[in-house]
Amino acid sequence: MLNLNRDVVVVGAGPSGLTAARELKKAGLTVAVLEARDRVGGRTWTGTVDGAMLEIGGQWVSPDQTVLLELLDELGLQTYPRYREGESMYIGADGVPVRYTGDSFPVDPDTQAEMDKLTALLDGLAAEIGATEPWAHPKARELDTISFHHWLRQHSSNEEACNNIGLFIAGGMLTKPAHAFSALQAVLMAASAGSFTHLTDEDFILDRRVVGGMQQVSLLLAQELGDDVVLNSPVRTINWHPETEGHSVKVVSDGATVNARFVIMAVPPNLYSRVSFNPPLPRRQHQMHQHQSLGLVIKVHAVYSRPFWRNSGLSGTCFGAGSLVQEVYDNTNFGDTRGTLVGFVSDEKADAVFELGAEERRRAILESIAGFLGAEALEPEVYYESDWGSEEWTRGAYASSYDLGGLHRYGKDQHAPVGPIYWSSSDLAAEGYQHVDGAIRMGRHTAARILEVARVAVPAGA
Numbered sequence: 001m002l003n004l005n006r007d008v009v010v011v012g013a014g015p016s017g018l019t020a021a022r023e024l025k026k027a028g029l030t031v032a033v034l035e036a037r038d039r040v041g042g043r044t045w046t047g048t049v050d051g052a053m054l055e056i057g058g059q060w061v062s063p064d065q066t067v068l069l070e071l072l073d074e075l076g077l078q079t080y081p082r083y084r085e086g087e088s089m090y091i092g093a094d095g096v097p098v099r100y101t102g103d104s105f106p107v108d109p110d111t112q113a114e115m116d117k118l119t120a121l122l123d124g125l126a127a128e129i130g131a132t133e134p135w136a137h138p139k140a141r142e143l144d145t146i147s148f149h150h151w152l153r154q155h156s157s158n159e160e161a162c163n164n165i166g167l168f169i170a171g172g173m174l175t176k177p178a179h180a181f182s183a184l185q186a187v188l189m190a191a192s193a194g195s196f197t198h199l200t201d202e203d204f205i206l207d208r209r210v211v212g213g214m215q216q217v218s219l220l221l222a223q224e225l226g227d228d229v230v231l232n233s234p235v236r237t238i239n240w241h242p243e244t245e246g247h248s249v250k251v252v253s254d255g256a257t258v259n260a261r262f263v264i265m266a267v268p269p270n271l272y273s274r275v276s277f278n279p280p281l282p283r284r285q286h287q288m289h290q291h292q293s294l295g296l297v298i299k300v301h302a303v304y305s306r307p308f309w310r311n312s313g314l315s316g317t318c319f320g321a322g323s324l325v326q327e328v329y330d331n332t333n334f335g336d337t338r339g340t341l342v343g344f345v346s347d348e349k350a351d352a353v354f355e356l357g358a359e360e361r362r363r364a365i366l367e368s369i370a371g372f373l374g375a376e377a378l379e380p381e382v383y384y385e386s387d388w389g390s391e392e393w394t395r396g397a398y399a400s401s402y403d404l405g406g407l408h409r410y411g412k413d414q415h416a417p418v419g420p421i422y423w424s425s426s427d428l429a430a431e432g433y434q435h436v437d438g439a440i441r442m443g444r445h446t447a448a449r450i451l452e453v454a455r456v457a458v459p460a461g462a
């Protein structure tokens with residue numbers, strides 16, 4: 001068991017915690033990062049399964065994610081574009097697969113007009129409300145007390161249009177059913193990516209990947225931090241002093257005990273209560289944290305001897321709001337001769353297939369992909385389901401959002417430190433919310449806040 005004395009202890013070696021630690025260390029403070037798992041990277045994890053390199057967690061980078069793009073550059077990591085040549089596939093309300101090109105689904109003109117109307121409304125709200133303080137906008141309560149499902153139907157009676165627009169935020173981003181979160185939460189998601197239109201444009205939001213995998217960001221940051229990162233060390237208890245802000249914290253983990261002046265909880269909010277705080281956190285945090293939960297999505301990887309869909313002029317991009325696998329993309333690795341598809345089974349559909357045995361689930365998922373791309377999809381060489389819901393130190397995917405009414409009620413306090421305890425994760429970001437970019441932004445922001453306080457606070461032992 002290590003006994004360490006540091007200025008700041010960071011709980012969690014995901015991109016947010018590692019960024020915060022790096023910034024603090026650069027500024028001259030001493031740090032320790034305690035990580036529960038036997039690896040760094042958190043929800044980014046580049047693994048090898050049956051000889052295939054898979055992005056088990058976060059992978060895509062979009063052009064608005066400028067902080068991540070800058071960091072990739074600084075770390076010497078290269079990116080490459082997602083394969084997108086050829087026609088896409090769409091399965092609409094009639095269940096018939098249709099090939100199409102361009103940005104719009106091949107729907108009838110009425111449905112298209114309704115989708116355009118809903119898109120314009122959401123773009124307008126995202127621009128007006130923004131991602132920084134959505135809870136402070138005059139419309140916050142009104143939008144936060146109606147589910148996204150009902151908000152869509154309040155503005156359109158076209159069910160296919162509502163389902164298609166709902167897909168981009170519900171199944172596609174928050175990975176919760178559209179009845180489980182508010183219209184305000186949907187607006188935050190859109191604003192955090194620059195606009196709702198960005199979320200509907202897969203060539204924007206899923207633009208590029210990192211050569212060698214996204215986890216390298218965390219691996220390289222951890223390499224710089226060296227022995228200051230301690231793995232296999234789930235933090236169990238944080239003893240802190242409410243009166244002496246920033247001066248005295250004792251963080252107890254399985255691998256190390258750290259005495260520090262500040263602590264950063266760089267874990268998703270649903271895991272805060274895994275740590276015993278002594279004294280307990282205030283009422284406000286106790287309540288707020290119970291309203292932040294992770295969604296659920298199965299990221300499915302299927303690797304084939306070759307990218308067979310390309311031979312028939314298909315890009316591998318497929319959408320079907322009513323399909324079990326509601327999105328499919330060509331996820332072939334840089335320089336790989338094999339072809340990889342990635343698909344997503346979200347929220348209630350994920351619940352349903354988790355009721356099945358592994359073989360039956362695999363068959364149902366591959367049949368859904370084959371519904372878009374043909375029978376060759378049924379026989380991958382490698383098949384893998386990323387099951388983040390079963391990961392003790394995450395418990396869902398992709399990230400956390402408030403339940404209905406929670407964002408306007410609690411949002412203003414989600415960043416507020418409690419004495420020496422600060423909060424940092426992509427789940428709390430404005431720009432880049434739920435993404436690696438947001439995790440890095442939050443890490444920098446939290447480090448800057450601590451540096452400001454540390455300048456005037458009395459060092460431990462003084």
Ligand SMILES: Cc1cc2nc3c(=O)[nH]c(=O)nc-3n(C[C@H](O)[C@H](O)[C@H](O)COP(=O)(O)OP(=O)(O)OC[C@H]3O[C@@H](n4cnc5c(N)ncnc54)[C@H](O)[C@@H]3O)c2cc1C
Pocket residue numbers: 011012013014015016017034035036037040041042043044056057058059060061233234235236266267268271274275299386388393394396397398399424425426427434435436437439
């Ligand atoms: C399947 C999937 C696909 C995704 N796709 C994308 C994508 O394409 N693009 C994108 O930008 N983002 C994507 N994301 C989201 C992105 O990965 C996350 O937003 C990002 O990793 C969050 O970083 P973080 O540092 O805030 O939290 P995390 O990455 O979750 O890191 C938190 C760390 O804290 C550790 N921890 C938890 N509790 C404790 C404890 N008590 N003690 C010590 N350590 C603890 C965890 O083990 C973890 O390492 C995806 C996520 C998933 C799961």
